[in-house]
Amino acid sequence: MRFKVGDKASYTQTISETHVALFVGAVGDTNPLHVDEAYAKGSRFGKRIAQGILVAGLISTVIGTKLPGTGAIYLSQTLRFLKPTYLGDTITATAIVKAVREREKGGLVLTLDTLCENQQGERVIEGEAVVLYEEPTGVRP
Template structure:
């Protein structure tokens, strides 16, 4: 399940502090398997329930970077959107995401440097009321002046 706002581009000239976009995605076993295949991260805590039962998580969890990828989706598809260039990202993983969890990834504009086309974004992922990931991204935003 993927629930999000319309995709596209918000040029830097139209961005405002506090502007926010999000998406929701239910993480499936298939998502975890595909991420393991693409990333080559086959840690059994993600793929083997019996192994994961004996870890601090007490069961399988999704890759942290799979969750972080949802932030990338919001940035690349919605805010600022198409044409955005990632410059940096900080991430703090606070709680596990499990198969079947619905993650909301939300990105909010914190600061805008119009002269350099740089935008600082607050990034938060939640499962219900639990913050599972937070950080900041720095991006180069698209501009109508460079179309």
């Protein structure tokens, strides 16, 4: 079998003003905690934070490009937001294979532990993904 329990992959990115601005443009989340420094300064966080779903999107990058990679389709994802991510934080998203099963119709279903950690090694997000994987056919991107 191509994947086994314990297989692991990660992706790291520093969350910038540009990421937040592009996310706002894409989905319209203009919560002042994300876009208004003066407002955020008076909040419990003391400064602007990135949207949790923006940060969780790094998990999608791992799944779609590394583990299992091309041919992966999300079936589900749970998320627990544990700590804020501040602009300038470097986040490492990781997926770890928890279970693999073959489908009668072909392909595999992988259950993955998913997590995001900041540059201090603090876990900011954790969850579990279930992913359908079918071996790509034809030309790979």
